Amino acid sequence: xxxxxxxxxxxxxxxxxxxxxxxxxxxxxxxxxxxxxxxxxxxxxxxxxxxxxxxxxxxxxxxxxxxxxxxxxxxxxxxxxxxxxxxxxxxxxxxxxxxxxxxxxxxxxxxxxxxxxxxxxxxxxxxxxxxxxxxxxxxxxxxxxxxxxxxxxxxxxxxxxxxxxxxxxxxxxxxxxxxxxxxxxxxxxxxxxxxxxxxxxxxxxxxxxxxxxxxxxxxxxxxxxxxxxxxxxxxxxxxxxxxxxxxxxxxxxxxxxxxxxxxxxxxxxxxxxxxxxxxxxxxxxxxxxxxxxxxxxxxxxxxxxxxxxxxxxxxxxxxxxxx
Amino acid sequence: xxxxxxxxxxxxxxxxxxxxxxxxxxxxxxxxxxxxxxxxxxxxxxxxxxxxxxxxxxxxxxxxxxxxxxxxxxxxxxxxxxxxxxxxxxxxxxxxxxxxxxxxxxxxxxxxxxxxxxxxxxxxxxxxxxxxxxxxxxxxxxxxxxxxxxxxxxxxxxxxxxxxxxxxxxxxxxxxxxxxxxxxxxxxxxxxxxxxxxxxxxxxxxxxxxxxxxxxxxxxxxxxxxxxxxxxxxxxxxxxxxxxxxxxxxxxxxxxxxxxxxxxxxxxxxx
Numbered sequence: 001x002x003x004x005x006x007x008x009x010x011x012x013x014x015x016x017x018x019x020x021x022x023x024x025x026x027x028x029x030x031x032x033x034x035x036x037x038x039x040x041x042x043x044x045x046x047x048x049x050x051x052x053x054x055x056x057x058x059x060x061x062x063x064x065x066x067x068x069x070x071x072x073x074x075x076x077x078x079x080x081x082x083x084x085x086x087x088x089x090x091x092x093x094x095x096x097x098x099x100x101x102x103x104x105x106x107x108x109x110x111x112x113x114x115x116x117x118x119x120x121x122x123x124x125x126x127x128x129x130x131x132x133x134x135x136x137x138x139x140x141x142x143x144x145x146x147x148x149x150x151x152x153x154x155x156x157x158x159x160x161x162x163x164x165x166x167x168x169x170x171x172x173x174x175x176x177x178x179x180x181x182x183x184x185x186x187x188x189x190x191x192x193x194x195x196x197x198x199x200x201x202x203x204x205x206x207x208x209x210x211x212x213x214x215x216x217x218x219x220x221x222x223x224x225x226x227x228x229x230x231x232x233x234x235x236x237x238x239x240x241x242x243x244x245x246x247x248x249x250x251x252x253x254x255x256x257x258x259x260x261x262x263x264x265x266x267x268x269x270x271x272x273x274x275x276x277x278x279x280x281x282x283x284x285x286x287x288x289x290x291x292x293x294x295x296x297x298x299x300x301x302x303x304x305x306x307x308x309x310x311x312x313x314x315x316x317x318x319x320x321x322x323x
Numbered sequence: 324x325x326x327x328x329x330x331x332x333x334x335x336x337x338x339x340x341x342x343x344x345x346x347x348x349x350x351x352x353x354x355x356x357x358x359x360x361x362x363x364x365x366x367x368x369x370x371x372x373x374x375x376x377x378x379x380x381x382x383x384x385x386x387x388x389x390x391x392x393x394x395x396x397x398x399x400x401x402x403x404x405x406x407x408x409x410x411x412x413x414x415x416x417x418x419x420x421x422x423x424x425x426x427x428x429x430x431x432x433x434x435x436x437x438x439x440x441x442x443x444x445x446x447x448x449x450x451x452x453x454x455x456x457x458x459x460x461x462x463x464x465x466x467x468x469x470x471x472x473x474x475x476x477x478x479x480x481x482x483x484x485x486x487x488x489x490x491x492x493x494x495x496x497x498x499x500x501x502x503x504x505x506x507x508x509x510x511x512x513x514x515x516x517x518x519x520x521x522x523x524x525x526x527x528x529x530x531x532x533x534x535x536x537x538x539x540x541x542x543x544x545x546x547x548x549x550x551x552x553x554x555x556x557x558x559x560x561x562x563x564x565x566x567x568x569x570x571x572x573x574x575x576x577x578x579x580x581x582x583x584x585x586x587x588x589x590x591x592x593x594x
Contacts, residue, residue: 052417091336105419
């Protein structure tokens with residue numbers, strides 16, 4: 001039995017359809033990612049899975065419980081790390097965890113031991129008596145992950161787990177998550193708009209405008225692109241594009257920076273390409289496809305297009321943290 | 324049983340936070356003590372005896388205890404808005420605890436804090452010629468808890484709809500000061516102009532202050548509670564009926580059930 005089952009889930013806010021009839025299933029022990037730009041419906045979906053929002057229609061079960069009819073059972077079975085901080089920063093790390101353990105009915109004799117376990121896992125045991133206010137952003141995030149685990153949840157939900165953190169901290173957090181995944185065999189469901197973060201997942205669903213446009217292992221999705229990606233700039237891009245399309249039967253994309261095309265074996269293709277093009281080639285580059293390319297191919301837009309929006313989100317995030 | 328556990332945990336956290344923030348205790352009693360000193364020494368000469376054995380300071384002192392309880396309990400709901408702004412509220416709302424338990428825990432947490440603040444002011448009782456005994460303090464604690472719980476419910480009801488600290492502060496300022504000044508803390512409510520009389524009688528805080536005052540003055544008047552009825556300017560009447568301590572308690576309890584129920588409903592509706 002799948003640990004998360006979503007059938008035809010739709011969520012409307014007035015006129016706006018945030019999630020538009022999506023279906024997917026997550027198997028026990030998987031790391032499953034939702035990748036998409038801001039506003040694609042990721043947080044709405046995760047909020048429905050966590051019983052924080054009610055679906056407009058469709059059926060959702062988590063750990064075998066319906067999220068509408070068995071809210072308490074679902075909540076007991078999941079751990080949550082929100083996009084925005086949700087710690088009591090006037091209390092110490094240990095007190096935050098104790099509160100959580102009590103609320104989630106961890107039996108008293110097990111509490112101390114479990115709190116120590118999870119704090120050691122994220123290397124905050126030495127700082128357990130510090131008030132959270134004195135913690136850095138990365139430490140808070142780690143503490144939230146530890147907190148999400150205390151009550152032995154079956155699924156850990158992470159909504160943009162490394163938003164607003166620097167690259168080293170992001171890597172470190174993923175080290176903890178992978179170790180945790182290995183040691184506790186927990187299912188992890190995460191949302192992200194960082195494509196490199198999505199690479200950590202065993203399978204990802206690419207979501208855009210409330211719909212799932214692709215769902216598979218990141219490697220498979222990238223392989224589906226048809227091999228390598230070649231970008232080139234020439235003296236006359238229009239002419240070069242039509243020549244390449246006529247000669248090799250591949251589709252060529254044009255953007256501000258030049259031409260892009262996908263071919264199975266880029267390394268052997270480049271010499272032929274240069275010979276075939278009648279105009280002068282100014283530059284040429286070859287690279288492996290990224291999830292960004294997958295997204296671009298499926299939606300016609302770049303994940304990076306949204307980067308301005310996400311930078312604002314990061315700023316907003318920090319502003320809130322500081323307050 | 325599960326619901327009670329939830330109430331207990333929410334309550335426990337509120338007290339733990341108070342312990343962390345001990346300065347809050349000083350802040351909350353500074354204003355009442357200031358009022359006690361300024362009005363007490365400033366007005367007691369001119370006011371003379373309000374009733375046999377009751378001068379202005381003796382009259383005002385129980386009112387100041389009521390005011391402390393009132394203000395603390397109303398303002399304690401700020402922690403909900405605070406938690407919402409700092410995100411902790413989500414941790415609470417997504418926990419396997421019913422919204423009703425959260426509201427009850429918050430109301431009782433705020434009430435306990437208010438009672439503790441009131442108790443600090445109560446330590447001054449011997450100065451005002453009111454002897455303290457264990458039973459007297461225990462009963463007064465019960466009384467303070469009830470008043471604070473009822474008004475705390477009102478605070479939570481308002482906080483459940485507020486999205487920012489600023490908005491909550493403004494609404495509370497607009498509410499708290501009229502409620503305090505028009506509740507009989509600073510003047511007897513027995514003989515007021517008609518328009519003021521209506522406002523004072525509508526104000527639920529009036530009954531809380533009257534209950535605390537009746538209970539405390541009952542202790543120094545040898546005749547006991549019934550004697551309070553003879554202090555005509557001091558007594559609180561509703562539709563011509565003189566409110567006894569029991570009447571007051573009934574009104575407060577009713578108000579508390581109403582506000583806490585509404586707060587539970589309002590809190591439960593948000594996703």
